[in-house]
Amino acid sequence: MKKVYLDHAATTPLNPKILETMLPFYKDLFGNPSSVHSFGREVKKHVDKARNQVAEAINADYDEEVIFTSGGTEADNLAILGVAAALKDKGKHIITSSVEHHATLDTCDALAKEGYKVTRLSVDEYGVIDLDELKSAISEDTILITIMHANNEVGTIQPIKEVVDIAKKHNVYVHTDAVQSFGQIPVDVNQLGVDLLTISAHKIYGPKGIGALYVRKGTKLKNTAHGGGQESKIRPGTENVAGIVGLGEAARLASTSLDEIKDMERKRDRLIEGLLKMEDVKLNGHPSKRLPSNVNVSIEFIEGEALILSLDMEGIAASSGSACTSGSLDPSHVLMHMGLSHQTAHGSLRLTLGKGNTDEDIDYVLDRVPKIVERLRSMSPLYGNQIKRGSECPCTQKK
Amino acid sequence: MYTEKVMDHFQNPRNVGEIKDADGVGEVGNVKCGDIMRIYLKVTDNVIKDVKFRTFGCGAAIATSSVITEMAVGKTIEEALELTNKQVADELGGLPPVKMHCSNLAADALKTAIEDYKENNK
Numbered sequence: 201m202k203k204v205y206l207d208h209a210a211t212t213p214l215n216p217k218i219l220e221t222m223l224p225f226y227k228d229l230f231g232n233p234s235s236v237h238s239f240g241r242e243v244k245k246h247v248d249k250a251r252n253q254v255a256e257a258i259n260a261d262y263d264e265e266v267i268f269t270s271g272g273t274e275a276d277n278l279a280i281l282g283v284a285a286a287l288k289d290k291g292k293h294i295i296t297s298s299v300e301h302h303a304t305l306d307t308c309d310a311l312a313k314e315g316y317k318v319t320r321l322s323v324d325e326y327g328v329i330d331l332d333e334l335k336s337a338i339s340e341d342t343i344l345i346t347i348m349h350a351n352n353e354v355g356t357i358q359p360i361k362e363v364v365d366i367a368k369k370h371n372v373y374v375h376t377d378a379v380q381s382f383g384q385i386p387v388d389v390n391q392l393g394v395d396l397l398t399i400s401a402h403k404i405y406g407p408k409g410i411g412a413l414y415v416r417k418g419t420k421l422k423n424t425a426h427g428g429g430q431e432s433k434i435r436p437g438t439e440n441v442a443g444i445v446g447l448g449e450a451a452r453l454a455s456t457s458l459d460e461i462k463d464m465e466r467k468r469d470r471l472i473e474g475l476l477k478m479e480d481v482k483l484n485g486h487p488s489k490r491l492p493s494n495v496n497v498s499i500e501f502i503e504g505e506a507l508i509l510s511l512d513m514e515g516i517a518a519s520s521g522s523a524c525t526s527g528s529l530d531p532s533h534v535l536m537h538m539g540l541s542h543q544t545a546h547g548s549l550r551l552t553l554g555k556g557n558t559d560e561d562i563d564y565v566l567d568r569v570p571k572i573v574e575r576l577r578s579m580s581p582l583y584g585n586q587i588k589r590g591s592e593c594p595c596t597q598k599k
Numbered sequence: 600m601y602t603e604k605v606m607d608h609f610q611n612p613r614n615v616g617e618i619k620d621a622d623g624v625g626e627v628g629n630v631k632c633g634d635i636m637r638i639y640l641k642v643t644d645n646v647i648k649d650v651k652f653r654t655f656g657c658g659a660a661i662a663t664s665s666v667i668t669e670m671a672v673g674k675t676i677e678e679a680l681e682l683t684n685k686q687v688a689d690e691l692g693g694l695p696p697v698k699m700h701c702s703n704l705a706a707d708a709l710k711t712a713i714e715d716y717k718e719n720n721k
Contacts, residue, residue, distance in 0.1 A: 503634070505657035509609060531633075546633045579615050579661065581626065581637040581653035 201515040204561045208403075208493055209352055209380060209552035210519060214446075215405040221449045222407065225442035233439050234430065243441055250448025254412050257455035258397065259388040267413045267431045268444050272379040272400035275413035276303040276346075278424055278435065279375040279396040283344045284311050285422035287373075291341035292316045297329050297358070298537040300348050304377060305533075308346075317341065326486040327356035327538050334363060338370050345374045349392075350381035353521055353534040353550060354485030355494025357385065364393035373419060379403055379411075383454035384461055384491050395419045399451070401443065405555070406450030410443030457555075464553050465492035467562050471551060472497070474566035478573060484535060484548060495551040496521075498535070498544045501583040502576040507549055510572040516565055521548040543582075601658060602692035608662035613669055616651045623716025627708045632701040634660040636708040638667070640716055647671050647679055652708070659694050659702035663687050667705035676713055682706045 231239030504520030521532025634656030
């Protein structure tokens with residue numbers, strides 16, 4: 201059976217060249233980079249090189265502005281909790297958006313339980329925040345604005361530069377989660393003007409379990425873990441050296457291969473165009489301000505998990521914002537905040553392309569999806585004349 | 600996550616469709632997760648002779664709908680009323696915990712269809 205992987209927003213395959221750079225650190229180069237002897241010093245050189253690679257990839261001014269973490273979630277946590285702890289005497293108000301990754305939303309919720317005020321900005325039908333709402337939300341108590349660079353579900357790119365312009369007038373820090381955008385669109389910390397920025401290796405063909413937080417020099421940030429002097433005492437603990445080396449190489453390759461993205465964008469548009477040919481299908485997310493990899497559609501009258509399982513049987517890996525794939529009973533908070541009905545949000549399909557996807561992959565998906573949709577719709581009591589198209593199902597109306 | 604039997608019923612659902620001149624029709628839905636099941640019954644001499652279903656929902660919802668149709672055929676009305684959602688899940692070799700209350704509505708749908716049959720035959 202043909203295998204097509206279209207879930208790159210969840211994780212990308214590890215580039216074999218990146219793996220090669222990592223392997224020596226699982227074998228001969230085992231020293232602890234904090235050790236003063238030659239074993240440690242040799243390894244430390246590679247950690248420093250990786251830090252430089254990441255700094256260059258995001259155009260940071262200083263290598264030391266890169267703090268290695270265990271991944272994007274930890275980096276988001278460190279940014280938000282670290283700024284909150286460092287600036288608690290200045291203010292206790294944080295602004296975020298309603299469509300953030302849970303690494304941000306849940307961290308903000310944790311702070312809210314400790315007495316911080318959290319404002320979640322709404323988004324429009326395309327998932328874009330309202331800058332006027334942001335302006336109104338800022339107060340003297342505001343210490344941090346944390347808005348993702350691009351959304352992980354619908355691929356919408358947020359106006360981060362404009363957010364920074366607003367924030368600077370009020371002397372407020374800006375953090376952006378660039379986990380999804382890095383490697384797909386230019387991520388330049390100086391062009392964006394952000395104070396803190398999160399990246400993760402496994403979204404750019406690097407290893408899992410390693411990420412980084414960019415912290416602009418002079419930004420006040422308190423460590424949230426204790427026990428060592430590593431990573432400028434901001435993130436203590438013996439370094440994941442192989443992971444760090446892998447992240448460094450992945451960051452270097454990501455920042456130097458943005459031209460490959462043009463072709464991915466063309467395939468994305470083919471996919472979108474093909475899927476929209478089906479009846480009662482709508483594109484989720486912004487039509488143009490979206491990641492080159494992201495396709496997210498809602499397919500009426502079917503449920504997302506059933507679609508994902510059916511696609512899997514055809515060898516196609518995809519994902520959905522359906523509640524039934526998430527372990528919770530609620531559909532995607534992102535789609536719901538964009539104004540989709542409960543019913544429509546349940547029928548979402550996310551296909552995220554990677555560098556390895558071919559036009560044959562797109563042809564295969566466009567051949568299989570309509571057949572699966574037809575089969576599932578034939579089983580659905582919502583399809584046909586029973587329920588008017590676009591209306592809610594009877595059980596949801598009882599809410 | 601799903602047993603082989605769940606996947607089999609999901610992939611090859613039994614008795615999908617409608618019965619045009621059904622003796623009873625029942626529809627239930629889970630308000631929270633949005634699954635909907637509609638079951639059609641044909642009853643002769645107090646025995647369920649045919650069951651068909653239409654379901655909007657996840658893999659578990661489709662599989663439970665499918666398996667209840669197999670479990671109900673040949674049973675008397677009284678026997679069918681005794682079927683529980685747990686028995687349906689057991690018949691499939693179990694369901695993930697989160698699916699027990701969100702997708703396993705099959706016995707409820709069957710009961711609703713039987714109530715409709717009884718109402719029609721008062």
